[in-house]
Amino acid sequence: MLTRIDHIGIACFDLDKTVEFYRATYGFEVFHSEVNEEQGVREAMLKINDTGDGGASYLQLLEPTREDSTVAKWLAKNGEGVHHIAFGTADVDGDAADIKSKGVRVLYEEPRIGSMGSRITFLHPKDCGGVLTELVTSATTGH
Numbered sequence: 592m593l594t595r596i597d598h599i600g601i602a603c604f605d606l607d608k609t610v611e612f613y614r615a616t617y618g619f620e621v622f623h624s625e626v627n628e629e630q631g632v633r634e635a636m637l638k639i640n641d642t643g644d645g646g647a648s649y650l651q652l653l654e655p656t657r658e659d660s661t662v663a664k665w666l667a668k669n670g671e672g673v674h675h676i677a678f679g680t681a682d683v684d685g686d687a688a689d690i691k692s693k694g695v696r697v698l699y700e701e702p703r704i705g706s707m708g709s710r711i712t713f714l715h716p717k718d719c720g721g722v723l724t725e726l727v728t729s730a731t732t733g734h
């Protein structure tokens with residue numbers, strides 16, 4: 592069961608500059624940052640609030656680390672902006688299978704490693720009304 596908006600992924604050309612915009616404009620601070628080589632991104636997670644399912648909601652700022660990454664491709668075509676939305680669940684495997692049975696393409700056979708050690712998969716944007724959609728189970732809370 593999907594129980595929260597885990598994060599909204601925002602693609603940017605310059606992570607440090609974008610982090611500073613969110614700090615100066617809204618007062619949001621970086622909760623966590625990392626490089627995910629597999630996904631080709633450098634990212635900063637800005638925690639917005641804890642959620643009733645034991646998880647939390649974040650803004651995820653994403654800067655590509657290589658030209659052939661999905662975020663670099665998307666930025667070249669669209670410029671900066673909202674790249675994807677992620678729903679949190681205690682059971683990414685079960686929810687992905689359930690959604691797949693409804694005819695939506697799930698992009699990974701098995702969930703991969705996402706931010707903060709989470710397990711993630713993606714749904715194809717063409718099957719989701721133009722919205723790249725991610726499913727996440729957090730490593731820390733299991734939600």
Ligand code: MC0
Nearest residue numbers: 600627630661662664665674698705706713716721722723
């Ligand atoms: C591509 N499309 C999108 C989109 N990316 N539509 C909405 N939102 C997006 N973010 C559209 C394109 O405009 C195009 O439509 C069509 O999908 C095919 O895209 P493409 O540019 O030709 O590229 P593909 O087919 O090679 O790849 C698209 C696909 C890929 C969604 C399969 O981007 C993907 O595998 N994404 C999942 C992984 C990802 O994005 N990782 C980065 C975040 P038209 O109409 O022009 O044909 S990593 C992350 O977020 C992790 C670290 C975490 O949360 O913990």
